[in-house]
Amino acid sequence: MIYVVTNRKLVAKGSLCDRLEKALQYGAKNIILREKDLKYHELYKLAHKVKVITERYNARLIVNGSLRVAEEIDAYAYHTGFESFMRQEKINIKTGVSVHSLEEAIEAEKNGAAYLLCGNVYETACKPGVKGKGLNYIRKIVTKVTVPVIAIGGISEKNARDVIKAGAKGLAIMSSAMDEPLIVEKIIKEI
Secondary structure (H helix, E strand, O other): OEEEEOOHHHOOOOOHHHHHHHHHHOOOOEEEEOOOOOOHHHHHHHHHHHHHHHHHOOOEEEEEOOHHHHHHOOOOEEEEEHHHHHHOOOOOOOEEEEEOOHHHHHHHHHOOOOEEEEEOOOOOOOOOOOOOOOHHHHHHHHHHOOOOEEEEOOOOOOOHHHHHHOOOOEEEEOHHHHHOOHHHHHHHHHO
16 A cells, blocks of 8 residues: 655645645555644645545545644544654544654554554655665564554665565655656556
8 A cells, every 4th residue: 555645845846736636546545744844724724635635536644743634624544753642642533653663663553553654664865864774674563563564765666565575564655756656656566
């Protein structure tokens, strides 16, 4: 299953909504709306537009960083980082958590995470200078948790099959999807 993580600043041609619609046409099933710099009203408006698009393709919208927006637009899930997740009170919406170690993955699952976004698996332009954790990182996590593990970081059609074989239940892509949504179809064909 492909998760497209948004970053409107990486869209060179067209609009973010155009890119997301194309990614959904090419087979993406999940959109993680991750626009950290937007204030509540701006994020709400964008989330509403994106939700109309995801519903058209029977896909899931996950709102990153704003529980309020996620709840108000009735998103499929809310996504947050590990530290924020560990500080929050119990909430009534599925929550995905970004983790960067086996210990974080285990703790997040214990505290109710619905899925884990684990990365970065490979080196990526989104995190210059940060070495990829590799496939063993994914293998270790999937043997210790029962919730779905979604791999992120440098995922491409060249390595997607290996990441799935390592145990990931899904693949998340950002910069490549914002640049050329056709990458979604290429990855799906490889897995």
